[in-house]
Amino acid sequence: MVENCNAPCCVNCETRWDNFNNLNEDDLNYVCENRHIAEFQPGEIIFKQGAPISSAVFLTKGIAKMYIEGFDNKRMIIGIAKQNKLIAGPGTYVDERHHYTVSALTDVTACFIKMDVLKGFVHTNGKFAEGWLKDISEKSLKTFYRFLSHTQKKMHGRLAETILYLADEVHGSDQFTMLLSRQELGELSGMAKESVVRILKDFNEDKIIDDKCPYIKILNKDRLKMISNMG
Amino acid sequence: MVENCNAPCCVNCETRWDNFNNLNEDDLNYVCENRHIAEFQPGEIIFKQGAPISSAVFLTKGIAKMYIEGFDNKRMIIGIAKQNKLIAGPGTYVDERHHYTVSALTDVTACFIKMDVLKGFVHTNGKFAEGWLKDISEKSLKTFYRFLSHTQKKMHGRLAETILYLADEVHGSDQFTMLLSRQELGELSGMAKESVVRILKDFNEDKIIDDKCPYIKILNKDRLKMISNMG
DNA sequence: TTTAAGCATTGATATTTATCAATACGCAGG
DNA sequence: CCTGCGTATTGATAAATATCAATGCTTAAA
Numbered sequence: 001m002v003e004n005c006n007a008p009c010c011v012n013c014e015t016r017w018d019n020f021n022n023l024n025e026d027d028l029n030y031v032c033e034n035r036h037i038a039e040f041q042p043g044e045i046i047f048k049q050g051a052p053i054s055s056a057v058f059l060t061k062g063i064a065k066m067y068i069e070g071f072d073n074k075r076m077i078i079g080i081a082k083q084n085k086l087i088a089g090p091g092t093y094v095d096e097r098h099h100y101t102v103s104a105l106t107d108v109t110a111c112f113i114k115m116d117v118l119k120g121f122v123h124t125n126g127k128f129a130e131g132w133l134k135d136i137s138e139k140s141l142k143t144f145y146r147f148l149s150h151t152q153k154k155m156h157g158r159l160a161e162t163i164l165y166l167a168d169e170v171h172g173s174d175q176f177t178m179l180l181s182r183q184e185l186g187e188l189s190g191m192a193k194e195s196v197v198r199i200l201k202d203f204n205e206d207k208i209i210d211d212k213c214p215y216i217k218i219l220n221k222d223r224l225k226m227i228s229n230m231g
Numbered sequence: 232m233v234e235n236c237n238a239p240c241c242v243n244c245e246t247r248w249d250n251f252n253n254l255n256e257d258d259l260n261y262v263c264e265n266r267h268i269a270e271f272q273p274g275e276i277i278f279k280q281g282a283p284i285s286s287a288v289f290l291t292k293g294i295a296k297m298y299i300e301g302f303d304n305k306r307m308i309i310g311i312a313k314q315n316k317l318i319a320g321p322g323t324y325v326d327e328r329h330h331y332t333v334s335a336l337t338d339v340t341a342c343f344i345k346m347d348v349l350k351g352f353v354h355t356n357g358k359f360a361e362g363w364l365k366d367i368s369e370k371s372l373k374t375f376y377r378f379l380s381h382t383q384k385k386m387h388g389r390l391a392e393t394i395l396y397l398a399d400e401v402h403g404s405d406q407f408t409m410l411l412s413r414q415e416l417g418e419l420s421g422m423a424k425e426s427v428v429r430i431l432k433d434f435n436e437d438k439i440i441d442d443k444c445p446y447i448k449i450l451n452k453d454r455l456k457m458i459s460n461m462g
Numbered sequence: 463t464t465t466a467a468g469c470a471t472t473g474a475t476a477t478t479t480a481t482c483a484a485t486a487c488g489c490a491g492g
Numbered sequence: 493c494c495t496g497c498g499t500a501t502t503g504a505t506a507a508a509t510a511t512c513a514a515t516g517c518t519t520a521a522a
Contacts, residue, residue, distance in 0.1 A: 068375070068379055070379050070382075070383050071383050071384070071460070071461070071462055072383070072462070074383050076378075076379055076382050076383065078375075090367075090368040090369075090371040090372045090375070091368070091372070092364075092368065093361065093364045093365040093368040094365065094368050094369055094372055099372060099375065119361070122357055122360050122361055122364065123357030123358070123360075123361070124357065126353055126354030126355065126360065127354070129353050129354075129357065129360035129361075129364070130324065130350075130353055130354070130360075132364060133323075133324045133353065133360070133363060133364060133367065134324040134325065136321075136364065136367050136368060136371060137321040137322070137323065137324040137325050137367060138321075138325055139371070140321040140367060140370070140371040140374065141321045141322070141325055141330060143371065143374055143375060143378060144299070144309075144321070144330065144374060146378070147307075147374060147377070147378040147381065148299055148301050148307055150378065150381060150382055151301075151307050151381055151421045152301050152302050152303070152305050152307065153302070154507095154508070154509090155508075155509070181468095181469065181470090182469075182470065182471090183469080183470095190382045191509075191510085192509075192510050192511075193469090193470085194470095194471080194472085194509095194510080194511080194512095195508095195509065195510075197470065197471060197472085198471090198472085201471085201472095213470095213518095229302070230302075231302055231303070385477095385478070385479090386478080386479070412499070412500090413499075413500065413501090414499080414500095422479075422480085423479075423480050423481075424499090424500085425479095425480075425481080425482095425500095425501080425502085426478095426479065426480075428500065428501055428502085429501090429502085432501085432502095444488090444500095463522100464521105464522085465520100465521085465522075466519100466520090466521085466522095467518100467519090467520090467521100468517100468518090468519090468520105469516105469517085469518085469519105470515100470516080470517070470518095471514100471515080471516075471517090472513100472514085472515080472516095473512105473513090473514090473515105474511105474512085474513085474514105475510100475511080475512080475513100476509105476510080476511070476512090477508100477509080477510070477511085478507105478508080478509070478510080479506100479507085479508075479509090480505100480506080480507070480508080481504105481505080481506070481507080482503105482504085482505080482506090483502100483503090483504085483505100484501100484502085484503085484504105485500100485501080485502080485503100486499105486500080486501070486502090487498105487499085487500070487501090488497105488498095488499085488500095489496100489497090489498095489499105490495100490496095490497090491494105491495085491496090491497105492493105492494085492495080492496105
C-alpha cells in the first residue's frame with residue numbers, strides 16, 4: 001500500500017461518488033480535507049471483513065473483488081467494486097463493521113473518507129441523505145436478484161449471468177481480460193471451479209463465447225442472455 | 232379487505248415503526264392524517280410485486296409472507312413481515328415499484344402511510360433519515376446472510392436455520408403454530424416441499440423437534456443451532 | 463535450465479437434491 | 493356420513509452438482 005497525497009481535489013473529481021453531486025463546493029472541500037488516498041497491488045486487501053468501519057471507501061482507479069468469508073473457509077464473491085460507487089457496505093449504520101473483505105484485482109487507487117463526515121451531511125442535507133438511501137437501495141435490490149438467481153437458476157444460467165455481469169457492468173465491453181481465476185468465477189456464480197471449467201468449455205464449443213486463456217469474448221450475446229434468463 | 236377508520240393515532244401507537252421515535256408529536260399527527268388502515272384475511276394480497284409504491288406499509292396486527300415471483304412461476308419467500316417494521320422494500324428510492332408481493336398469513340391489520348410524507352421527513356429531519364438508512368441497512372445485511380447460507384449450506388442446515396428464524400424472529404417462542412405449508416417452508420428455505428417433509432421427519436426422529444401437524448416445538452435447540460451453523 | 467508451485471483441465475465417482483408417481487390424510491360442503 | 497380437494501407423506505428414480513484424483517500447463521524462482 002502506497003500513500004499518495006497529491007491527488008486532485010474532490011471538487012473536480014471525475015470518479016467520485018454520484019451522491020457527491022448533492023454537495024456544494026464548500027462541502028466538497030471539507031470532504032477533501034478529510035480524505036486519505038492509498039494505492040494497492042493485485043491481491044492486496046483494501047479492508048477486511050469484521051474490521052471497524054472508520055472510512056467510506058471509493059476506488060478512483062482499478063477494480064477489486066468484494067467477498068464474504070463464510071462457513072468452512074468458503075468464500076462468496078458478492079461483486080466487483082469499481083469507481084463512482086461507495087464501497088463500505090451495509091454495516092455502516094448497523095454495527096460499524098465491515099461485513100465483507102475487499103481485495104484488489106488490478107492496481108487500485110482507493111480514496112478513504114472519514115465516515116463521520118459523510119454521516120454529518122445526512123443530518124444537514126436532505127438530498128444527500130436521499131442519495132445515500134437510493135445508493136443502498138440499489139445495492140440491496142441487486143443482491144436480491146442475485147439471490148433469486150442463485151436459488152432458482154441452474155449452473156449454466158448462473159455462469160451466463162456472471163459473464164454478462166462482467167461484460168456489461170464491470171468492463172463495459174463484450175471482450176475483456178478475465179481477471180478472475182476459475183476458482184473466483186465459481187465463488188462469484190456459486191459453483192465448484194471444475195464446474196466453471198466444464199461450462200465454459202460448453203459455451204466455447206457452442207460458439208457462444210471465445211475463451212482464449214486470459215481473454216474472453218462474447219460471440220453470441222443473445223444466446224448467452226437466453227441461457228441466463230431461462231436458468 | 233375491510234376499511235377501519237377508528238384506529239388510535241400514531242402518537243400512541245405501540246406497533247409503529249421504530250423510526251417514528253425520531254418524529255415529534257406534530258409530525259406524528261401529520262402522519263396520522265395521511266394514513267389509511269385496512270384489514271386482510273389469510274391468503275389476501277396486501278400489495279403485489281411490480282405495482283407502484285404509493286404508500287409505506289406497516290402491520291399493526293398479524294403476520295404476512297413476502298415473496299418474489301421468479302422465473303418459471305417459482306416463488307422465493309424472502310421473509311415474514313410483522314409489526315414495528317417498514318414493509319415496502321428497496322424499490323422506494325429506486326423505481327418506486329414493489330419488488331415483492333406480500334400476502335397475509337393470519338388476519339392482518341395494515342397501516343398505509345403516504346410515501347411522500349415519509350420522504351418529506353428525510354429532507355427535514357436528519358435523525359429520521361438516519362433511522363431509515365439504518366432500517367434498510369439491517370434488512371440488506373439480513374438478505375446478505377440468507378444469501379450466504381443458501382449458497383453454502385446444505386438442506387438440513389438451511390431448514391434448521393429457517394426453523395430458528397421462525398421461532399426467534401417471528402414468534403419469539405420455541406413452540407408455535409406452523410402457519411406455513413411444506414410448500415411455503417420450501418420456498419423460504421430454498422428446497423422442494425418433499426425435501427422439507429423428509430428433513431422434518433429426520434429432525435423428529437432425532438428428537439430435535441416435535442412436529443405435531445399444526446404445532447411445532449423445538450426440543451433440542453443447541454443441536455438445531457449446530458446443524459444450522461455447520462450447514 | 464531445472465524445479466516447484468499454482469492454476470486449469472479432465473474423467474470417474476459420490477453426494478445432494480429435485481422430480482415423478484402413488485398413496486394417505488384431513489377437512490369442508492353437500 | 494360420504495365426496496372431493498388440497499396438502500402431506502413416501503418410495504423410486506433421475507438430474508444436478510460436488511468431490512476426488514490424476515495430469516497437463518504456465519510461470520517464476522533457484
